[in-house]
Amino acid sequence: MPKLESLSDEELLLLVSNNQDGAFHMLYERYKAALLIYAIKRVGEDVGEDLVQDVFIRTWNNRYTIDYQNDFKAYLFTALRRRIIDYFAKETNVQGYLEDLKSYANEFAFEEADASIRTQSFSDSIFAVLHRYGPQYQAILKLRLQGYSNPEIAALLGLSEKTVRNQYSATLKIIRSNFSSFLLFLFF
Structure with a gap:
């Protein structure tokens, strides 16, 4: 069997769908840096690392049902972009909630x-x-x-x-x- 580093994304994904965690680790190492750069530019280092990890965890957990449509890299970046959007939406809601809570606390000191x-x-x-x-x-x-x-x-x-x-x-x-x-x- 050839080394995992020499396999294409499609070949690695086939192994991943057969529970080969080594193949998944290879995909992780292949795309982690690019995803981190993309995320850190948008949300900062700590949050960016968390979001990238979340994308990979979700990818592994849904390895049987995800349709990569022959472009795993595009899939990862799209998933990360959605996680970033969700993060900003959540932050906006949290900030609104905190402002409402402060207002309520001031009203009923x-x-x-x-x-x-x-x-x-x-x-x-x-x-x-x-x-x-x-x-x-x-x-x-x-x-x-x-x-x-x-x-x-x-x-x-x-x-x-x-x-x-x-x-x-x-x-x-x-x-x-x-x-x-x-x-x-x-x-x-």
């Missing part, structure tokens, strides 16, 4: 989320204390926090404006007496 959790926790604590004084105190405070004025709250709850004012004042005293040190701890 940890400090804002932390402040929101602390505010909700504090609000829950206040309403738990007010629960001991009756639902009317809670209702008045909720409506005030929603921006309603004393006359509007009075109309909504069917109370006099003076009652709303007095109960709101009492609510503020309850909050101050129960949460003065807690406020300092929670928000500073």
Whole structure:
């Protein structure tokens, strides 16, 4: 049997289709340098080497089904060009994804989320204390926090404006007496 170096691509491919990995290694050595030069010019050394390796791995894995159409060199360069295009498409998608992720992270920063959790926790604590004084105190405070004025709250709850004012004042005293040190701890 002649040496593998002296065989044509077609003869080596015939051996490859019969699981002759030595023939495949010969094709690899024959075209590796040219493919690397082509890839490195387009995507850089590290990525280029990976893409060339990927082309050869795929070629070996699909050795029974690939139609080389009598031009193995053209097949390899076409496969490499497609891998480079896929790489750029993937990089574009990854960069878009990373930008979206950064935007999302900036929109919902940890400090804002932390402040929101602390505010909700504090609000829950206040309403738990007010629960001991009756639902009317809670209702008045909720409506005030929603921006309603004393006359509007009075109309909504069917109370006099003076009652709303007095109960709101009492609510503020309850909050101050129960949460003065807690406020300092929670928000500073």
